[in-house]
Amino acid sequence: xxxxxxxxxxxxxxxEGGAERLPGSGLDWLEAERSQALAxxxxxxxxxxxxxxxxxxGLKTLVEQPFVRYAEPVTGVEEEDLEEVLVPGLDAHRVVLxxxxxxxxxxxxxxxxxGVRAGSLxxxxxxxxxxxxDRLTKVAGDGAHVFSALNTAGMDDGFVLLxxxxxxxxxxxxxxxxxxxxxxxxxxxxxxxxxxEEGAQASLIERYVSLGESLYCTNSVLELSLGRAAVxxxxxxxxxxxxxxxxxxxxxxxxxxxxxxxxxxxxxAAWARTDLVVRFAGPHAECDLKGLYLAGDKQVMDHHLxxxxxxxxxxxxxxxxxxxxxxxxxxxxxxxxxxxxxQKTDAQLxxxxxxLSRNAEIDTKPQLEIHADDxxxxxxxxxxxxxxxxxxYLRSRGISAPLARRMLCxxxxxxxxxxxxxxxxxxxxxxxxGRRLETxxxx
Amino acid sequence: MLSVKGLKATVEGKEILRxxxxxxxxxxxxxxxxxNGSGKSTFAHVLSGREGYEVTGGSALFEGEELLDLEPExxxxxxxxxxxxxxxxxxxxxxxxxxxSALNAIRTxxxxxxxxxxxFMRLMREKLKVLHLDDSLLKRPVNFGFSGGEKKRNEIxxxxxxxxxxxxxxxxxxxLDIDALRIVADGVNALRxxxxxxxxxxxxxxxxxxxxxxxxxxxxxxxIIRSGGKELALELEEKGYGWIAGExxx
Numbered sequence: 001x002x003x004x005x006x007x008x009x010x011x012x013x014x015x016e017g018g019a020e021r022l023p024g025s026g027l028d029w030l031e032a033e034r035s036q037a038l039a040x041x042x043x044x045x046x047x048x049x050x051x052x053x054x055x056x057x058g059l060k061t062l063v064e065q066p067f068v069r070y071a072e073p074v075t076g077v078e079e080e081d082l083e084e085v086l087v088p089g090l091d092a093h094r095v096v097l098x099x100x101x102x103x104x105x106x107x108x109x110x111x112x113x114x115g116v117r118a119g120s121l122x123x124x125x126x127x128x129x130x131x132x133x134d135r136l137t138k139v140a141g142d143g144a145h146v147f148s149a150l151n152t153a154g155m156d157d158g159f160v161l162l163x164x165x166x167x168x169x170x171x172x173x174x175x176x177x178x179x180x181x182x183x184x185x186x187x188x189x190x191x192x193x194x195x196x197e198e199g200a201q202a203s204l205i206e207r208y209v210s211l212g213e214s215l216y217c218t219n220s221v222l223e224l225s226l227g228r229a230a231v232x233x234x235x236x237x238x239x240x241x242x243x244x245x246x247x248x249x250x251x252x253x254x255x256x257x258x259x260x261x262x263x264x265x266x267x268x269a270a271w272a273r274t275d276l277v278v279r280f281a282g283p284h285a286e287c288d289l290k291g292l293y294l295a296g297d298k299q300v301m302d303h304h305l306x307x308x309x310x311x312x313x314x315x316x317x318x319x320x321x322x323x324x325x326x327x328x329x330x331x332x333x334x335x336x337x338x339x340x341x342x343q344k345t346d347a348q349l350x351x352x353x354x355x356l357s358r359n360a361e362i363d364t365k366p367q368l369e370i371h372a373d374d375x376x377x378x379x380x381x382x383x384x385x386x387x388x389x390x391x392x393y394l395r396s397r398g399i400s401a402p403l404a405r406r407m408l409c410x411x412x413x414x415x416x417x418x419x420x421x422x423x424x425x426x427x428x429x430x431x432x433x434g435r436r437l438e439t440x441x442x443x
Numbered sequence: 444m445l446s447v448k449g450l451k452a453t454v455e456g457k458e459i460l461r462x463x464x465x466x467x468x469x470x471x472x473x474x475x476x477x478x479n480g481s482g483k484s485t486f487a488h489v490l491s492g493r494e495g496y497e498v499t500g501g502s503a504l505f506e507g508e509e510l511l512d513l514e515p516e517x518x519x520x521x522x523x524x525x526x527x528x529x530x531x532x533x534x535x536x537x538x539x540x541x542x543x544s545a546l547n548a549i550r551t552x553x554x555x556x557x558x559x560x561x562x563f564m565r566l567m568r569e570k571l572k573v574l575h576l577d578d579s580l581l582k583r584p585v586n587f588g589f590s591g592g593e594k595k596r597n598e599i600x601x602x603x604x605x606x607x608x609x610x611x612x613x614x615x616x617x618x619l620d621i622d623a624l625r626i627v628a629d630g631v632n633a634l635r636x637x638x639x640x641x642x643x644x645x646x647x648x649x650x651x652x653x654x655x656x657x658x659x660x661x662x663x664x665x666x667i668i669r670s671g672g673k674e675l676a677l678e679l680e681e682k683g684y685g686w687i688a689g690e691x692x693x
Contacts, residue, residue: 025636098517143596167514181488260538281490370600387531388494389531390531390533391525392493392494392515392531393530393533394533394541394545395492395514395516395519395530395549395599396492396493396515396516396518396519396525397516397519397541397545397547397551397605398516398520398545399514399516399541399544399548400516400548401514403544403548404516407533407540407541407544408533408535408536410535410536411533411534411584412535413533413535414470414535415535416549
């Protein structure tokens with residue numbers, strides 16, 4: 001795949017390696033998308049720090065890593081290995097990907113209601129590509145950033161969920177993306193597609209986890225398409241290895257009257273970049289996007305929201321909170337765009353941050369671009385510290401300083417954590433977050 | 444139980460306590476009265492270990508151990524309790540979780556096992572009743588959105604739950620109407636025992652009608668300038684602080 005005059009540098013290797021052909025080779029539409037994406041990433045190359053969306057992120061450390069593509073599926077991960085990363089007590093239809101590839105033996109989808117399809121992208125592309133042809137790569141569209149285009153060029157598996165008209169999936173569907181360290185640092189580029197037809201309802205739990213603390217990279221893309229009056233609850237828990245790189249692009253297209261309830265929890269990885277892109281395609285749609293991120297020593301947590309109110313009478317809520325400690329660094333870039341015809345838009349964006357140490361750093365940048373005149377829009381950001389009076393109050397009751405800090409941080413994050421469900425998932429996240437905060441270095 | 448000798452403390456370089464002496468025996472209730480700015484609250488805070496105060500001299504032995512060397516949580520675990528004049532609101536921190544964490548921290552340090560959920564709830568319900576507090580309080584964040592009276596009752600409720608050896612009540616009466624004051628005082632009186640001592644810091648004599656002290660001390664300019672029985676409070680009420688301050692000056 002060595003092309004002429006590529007600006008991709010080391011990232012070129014993400015597309016190399018492995019004799020295995022990419023799924024869907026031979027499908028004209030997919031080949032066209034792939035070569036178009038490839039041409040684009042080679043022309044654009046690695047984003048520079050001069051580009052606004054990448055100003056604070058710092059791609060240098062990522063580009064320096066010699067990641068190569070997984071040549072073949074990883075075998076040898078057993079049920080017992082999976083136990084380590086499961087959420088205790090969580091009842092769900094489970095799909096497991098290991099290093100980007102669907103593993104049927106670890107997945108337990110169980111019986112799905114009529115009109116619902118769930119499984120591997122690779123399989124669908126080989127057996128029934130028409131089922132995904134009108135949406136795959138189309139939801140993300142041309143506005144997707146260069147890493148998403150790289151994913152399009154190199155995707156070789158992922159998760160697909162198609163919920164037919166009026167179908168309702170009551171049990172949550174849990175997507176576990178498990179990474180296992182290899183001798184050589186690898187990059188996985190899973191591509192997920194979730195499409196809910198008119199009036200359909202589902203709940204997706206998307207989790208990124210690892211066995212061990214190895215160095216690897218995940219560059220995932222999730223395309224979400226909601227038909228008229230569809231309802232999707234989507235909870236995303238990023239708990240990659242402490243040494244990992246994590247890039248994700250979530251692209252959501254919302255039809256009229258649809259509702260999206262999203263919670264994003266960013267905890268893991270040494271370097272994580274999350275882009276959440278929302279497009280309203282019809283009126284009266286609602287988008288509620290909540291997020292919590294923790295950034296500790298040697299961690300970079302970068303969130304970019306791009307909410308495009310292109311049609312009238314939609315509402316969006318973006319509520320993100322961050323807790324930073326040690327030398328942790330975070331970026332929050334939230335953009336809301338209201339088009340000239342998008343009257344009666346109701347959009348509110350908030351980003352609040354708690355800094356537990358003087359060495360932690362946050363760059364927060366909310367942007368409202370409003371071109372309509374009859375709208376209700378607001379934004380606000382705060383950066384603060386733990387109130388010493390609150391800390392003293394807890395300590396005066398016998399509670400140790402670390403536990404007191406944990407309680408106060410969880411109190412701060414409570415609004416986001418409370419939105420998680422069902423209960424086992426909420427408890428699991430509370431526990432993971434709590435443990436991290438209790439042992440957080442304060443300098 | 445508590446032996447304070449020559450305690451001196453400064454706040455932002457300004458000397459507030461200037462050699463305070465106080466002896467509190469087991470089961471005794473001591474009232475500390477004094478005009479604004481006399482150092483009453485500073486004394487309460489220094490004993491409980493609040494940041495922002497620098498101890499420049501003296502000692503405070505609690506059951507023979509120097510309190511001033513301990514972290515606030517260690518003092519609490521040894522049996523010291525401060526009922527705050529202004530209880531702090533903790534948004535997002537569930538009251539039940541808070542109380543359970545506090546009680547278990549103290550129990551563990553005493554070598555007692557942690558309470559299981561059922562016994563804990565039973566204990567809380569029992570104590571709530573004494574303070575005329577509603578169950579719903581347990582589900583709310585600590586002090587968050589509580590009325591002034593609820594906050595003060597919540598302080599005494601915590602005291603009832605944590606069963607300290609020495610409780611310091613810092614202007615617990617301030618901002619309370621007479622009904623709330625009675626409930627708080629009943630709660631405090633229910634906790635009187637030969638093993639438990641209290642220091643009641645107050646500006647007004649009114650509280651002492653409900654919580655009857657064994658001793659009354661008058662604090663002025665960072666020192667105790669007069670000590671007596673409960674009748675001293677009445678005398679103060681009648682003649683005002685100027686009476687003693689004047690006597691001092693004379």
